[in-house]
Amino acid sequence: MKKLLILIILITIFIAPSYSTTFTGEVTKVGEQESNRVIDANTKQGIDYAKISIPQKKFRTYTDANGNFKLPQILVKEPIIVNIEKEGYRPFSLTINNGQSLNNPMKIEIAQSEPFDIALDTEILHLGDNKFSKNSANASDFKLQSHGPSYSKNFIVTQNAKKSTNYLVIGSILGLDTKLAHQMGQNKIKSGAYSSPAEVYFNGQKIGELRINGDGQRIKIPNSLIKSDTKNQITIRAGQNLMANHIDYDDFEMMNLSILSE
Numbered sequence: 090m091k092k093l094l095i096l097i098i099l100i101t102i103f104i105a106p107s108y109s110t111t112f113t114g115e116v117t118k119v120g121e122q123e124s125n126r127v128i129d130a131n132t133k134q135g136i137d138y139a140k141i142s143i144p145q146k147k148f149r150t151y152t153d154a155n156g157n158f159k160l161p162q163i164l165v166k167e168p169i170i171v172n173i174e175k176e177g178y179r180p181f182s183l184t185i186n187n188g189q190s191l192n193n194p195m196k197i198e199i200a201q202s203e204p205f206d207i208a209l210d211t212e213i214l215h216l217g218d219n220k221f222s223k224n225s226a227n228a229s230d231f232k233l234q235s236h237g238p239s240y241s242k243n244f245i246v247t248q249n250a251k252k253s254t255n256y257l258v259i260g261s262i263l264g265l266d267t268k269l270a271h272q273m274g275q276n277k278i279k280s281g282a283y284s285s286p287a288e289v290y291f292n293g294q295k296i297g298e299l300r301i302n303g304d305g306q307r308i309k310i311p312n313s314l315i316k317s318d319t320k321n322q323i324t325i326r327a328g329q330n331l332m333a334n335h336i337d338y339d340d341f342e343m344m345n346l347s348i349l350s351e
């Protein structure tokens with residue numbers, strides 16, 4: 090086995106003024122080897138019959154008995170999401186950016202889910218108004234119908250959640266056209282136009298903003314906002330193009346929303 094490539098995605102989460110700024114790191118391991126493989130993060134054993142999909146390309150396959158799988162030979166012109174699903178494991182997805190190749194075999198480690206994990210949505214979601222520049226961070230992949238500028242999900246948390254630290258985790262985000270995304274080279278808009286960040290609310294209180302594209306972004310949920318044994322609500326609102334003279338929501342996609350308790 091060749092050396093492991095450790096990809097450290099350090100995400101800066103911008104928290105509303107009433108809460109202190111939090112810096113959260115998420116480590117994703119993707120190693121190089123001869124074949125694509127999905128393994129258990131703990132036992133390092135191959136995982137059979139895990140579902141591998143690329144929703145934007147309508148591609149789907151499954152791992153074999155040893156956890157190996159093949160990907161199609163796609164020229165990656167725009168960022169795409171590779172999604173890995175297996176019952177009993179936390180949802181995991183990986184953004185492949187333009188310029189990267191699907192030909193280099195990947196080793197993907199997924200972790201078993203914990204009793205208090207809550208999977209909010211495992212589908213790919215498109216927020217915005219379906220009007221976007223062809224130079225947007227992933228314009229050619231926007232074939233999904235928009236959910237509109239806002240997404241909400243209700244869920245129940247148990248009393249135990251307040252004894253832990255809770256996070257909203259977004260598996261992958263594509264297409265945000267914020268100033269920071271632009272500065273990081275995540276889109277090709279030359280006009281200088283950019284959008285305000287997407288905003289994240291928990292039970293009506295703003296808890297964070299989404300400014301960059303990428304995988305495994307986490308936003309801490311203040312325990313003071315959590316209501317035990319009753320309905321809680323996460324809402325994500327698309328940002329707006331700050332240069333437009335009419336309302337133009339920032340079109341973006343996200344996948345694998347979950348609440349993790351640690």
Ligand SMILES: [Ca+2]
Pocket residue numbers: 217218219220221337338339340
């Ligand atoms: Ca738009």
